[in-house]
Amino acid sequence: MLPPDVAARGDELTRMDPGALLAWAAERFSGGIVCLSALGAEDCVLVDVIARGTLPIPIVTIDTAVLFRETYALWSRLERRYGIEIAGIRSDLIPDGGPTDPSIDRLWERDPDACCRERKIVPLRRELGGRQAWITGIRREQSEARRHAQPVEWDAAFGLVKVNPLVTWTAADVRAYLTAHDVPYNPLHDRGYPSIGCEPCTSPAAEGEDGRAGRWRGREKSECGLHVAPATLVGREP
Ligand code: SF4
Numbered sequence: 001m002l003p004p005d006v007a008a009r010g011d012e013l014t015r016m017d018p019g020a021l022l023a024w025a026a027e028r029f030s031g032g033i034v035c036l037s038a039l040g041a042e043d044c045v046l047v048d049v050i051a052r053g054t055l056p057i058p059i060v061t062i063d064t065a066v067l068f069r070e071t072y073a074l075w076s077r078l079e080r081r082y083g084i085e086i087a088g089i090r091s092d093l094i095p096d097g098g099p100t101d102p103s104i105d106r107l108w109e110r111d112p113d114a115c116c117r118e119r120k121i122v123p124l125r126r127e128l129g130g131r132q133a134w135i136t137g138i139r140r141e142q143s144e145a146r147r148h149a150q151p152v153e154w155d156a157a158f159g160l161v162k163v164n165p166l167v168t169w170t171a172a173d174v175r176a177y178l179t180a181h182d183v184p185y186n187p188l189h190d191r192g193y194p195s196i197g198c199e200p201c202t203s204p205a206a207e208g209e210d211g212r213a214g215r216w217r218g219r220e221k222s223e224c225g226l227h228v229a230p231a232t233l234v235g236r237e238p
Contacts, residue, residue: 002154002161013152018165019049021151025133025163026055032132033163035059036124036226037086039071040196041174041185042137042166044078048183049165051082057135060127063088064119065100066108066198070188077184089123108200112216116224119198124226125158133161138227139174140167142195143212145223171211197224 006013006028013021025033035050035057037043043061050057061075079086093101107115128134134155138146146167155162166174171194178185188196192204194211205214212222 002152006152006161010152014150016151016165018046019053021163021165022046022049022055022057022135023053025135025152026057029131029133029161030056032130033057033135034127034131034133035135036127037061038137038197039067039074039078039186040137041171041178041189042139042169044074044183044185045166045174045177046135046137047078047082047084047086048177048181051084052181058087059084060087060089062120062124063090063094064198065090065094066119066200068186068188068196068199068202070186071196074184074186081184089127091119091123093118106200108198112201112219112221113225121225128158128160131160133163134158135163135165136227137166138164139169139171141170141211143210143222146227149227 001007013024016024035046037047037059039061047059049055050059075086075088078084090096091104093104104115104118107118138149140147140149149164149167151164151167153162153164177183186193186196192206193202193214194205195215196202197215201216203214203217205211215222
């Protein structure tokens with residue numbers, strides 16, 4: 001459940017622009033907050049806002065070991081551009097420099113839910129353990145599952161506050177921000193990939209398709225499990 005002081009400021013928080021909301025979150029959850037960057041276009045906006053405001057918010061990304069090479073290049077580019085570290089978090093089954101554990105090798109072919117769980121959710125749960133809040137770049141128009149996301153909500157699955165500063169932004173808003181501030185972004189976005197995840201599970205989306213249509217194409221799956229938790233919306237009872 002949301003802390004009472006956060007719930008009490010619900011209306012005010014929902015009206016804040018991303019910079020103000022992130023500054024509030026950095027202070028309210030000082031030392032206990034982290035920004036999860038998936039290195040998508042929205043995440044590049046958040047990195048820029050955090051760096052521009054010199055906000056004391058650590059940034060991490062989940063390294064599944066099967067990201068696009070363009071994504072790895074963007075990761076380095078953002079770090080160089082802003083002089084920051086974006087820490088990679090990994091499954092223990094993917095040792096740095098070592099072979100991937102056979103139990104998850106090409107697991108996306110056999111059981112993508114299990115693959116996402118082992119490569120993404122397990123390391124994220126470890127990263128979020130002991131923290132009070134996390135920040136994400138999800139937007140409502142990205143998919144039906146994200147339609148009701150709020151700027152500040154209780155994440156029941158991970159047991160902490162979730163801050164989504166860009167929930168009301170459109171894809172055009174994101175693109176305008178990236179252009180206006182010359183923010184680095186993944187060149188795959190210009191090649192028909194509105195949403196970019198792991199290489200084996202991401203394809204381009206056609207004109208008019210849902211922004212996440214290229215993720216796990218041909219399967220029922222549309223989320224990796226990070227953002228489907230039932231949430232307590234700010235100012236509401238669970
Ligand atoms: S997106 Fe695909 S490769 Fe990446 S963790 Fe999920 S199932 Fe595995």
